[in-house]
Amino acid sequence: MKSLAAILIRDVRLAVRVGGGSLMGALFFLIVITMTPFAVGPDLALLARIGPAILWLGALLASLLALDRLFATDYDDGSLDLLMMGEMPLELTVAAKALAHWLTTGLPLVIIAPLLGLMLNVDMHAVGWLTLTLAAGTPALTFIGLVGAALSVALRRGGLLLAVLILPLTIPVLIFGVAAANAAITGPTPFGPAFTILCALTLASLVLGPIAAAAALRHGLE
């Protein structure tokens, strides 16, 4: 446990220090949401209707943004070699890194989402539900992205490849995240089922993501 806590603390520290770029995703998210009303026009009803979808898309793309650095920096300076030689199973090491990554890139998105929801004319009451779907769904995005980050670790500029690999896998999360948010805002379908499936997707990715990522890293050894 001690070594997992050590990784968590180190990665969070690295992300918030100079050059860590933890707020890059949140800024990108802010820009996308701010520009949307200008592009769509001043139709408040339309904005309210597409609001959840825009928020989810923005969060999805923003969480991809910093993902390619998840293992690449450790690969570049040789830290990854040592991380693989620890007494902790690589799966847990990788999971701790993903958790730190979510805390520094996913959580800020969730925190600013209520504010951005208001900018898209999402109902005050529904903003809470919408944020809840993001809180439940963004960990899945990070943990699925983890696999892509592990696969593309040795490539320079692996970011694009990573997006191509990962985006198809995140479609279920997007579908049920938006479905749950829409259910909470406009109905008529109940919030429960879609939200439960979203949570199930997150839980599954929390388990499968690290296993697949660790396998990818081991296989990448040469």
Place this chain on the structure above:
Amino acid sequence: MELQGEGLACNRGGREVFRDLSFKVPAGEALIVTGRNGAGKSSLLRMIAGLVRVAAGRLSLNGGTADAPIAEQVHYLGHQDAMKPSLTVLENLQFWAKFLGSYNDVGRALELLDLAPLANLPAAYLSAGQRRRLSIARIVAVSRPVWLLDEPTSTLDAPSQARLSELMRTHVTGGGIIVAAAHGPIGLERARELKLGAA
């Protein structure tokens, strides 16, 4: 304890680096791996560290902790220093000490490598030699029986080289094992030599 390799072969990128390589290092001894550039010195060290696949042959650490993979009982000092520029010297070292297991005295390791005055400096400001010393502090701070050192003396000045040989001697006389890749002498008397690419 004894580190043993039997009939090892290594392939990298489809090219055979070496094959049929055997060696044996008992506790309290050092093995210096020599050979020309590209002969496979680094590959051999990385293979022992579990970072390169063993294409053929067998690698074993007799008398080590049973059930634990060899990778968890060795220290690997490679060309890269695995230190984060935005963390301080102390934070870097503390992280590795906690992550790699038994938390020895980090402060003492810094003292031994003359890094104590720099403890609160971000690692970005260290010179190449100082970064090297920080890596060495890492393997001193956490005790593991086998040290794998890849050209450990490169970038070190004369006093630091002397300090390193002193640390290596202490490790070996304490029953440890050292496997080092080197081009020149690294200040260890009584070391076996394994010459790669001779055949």
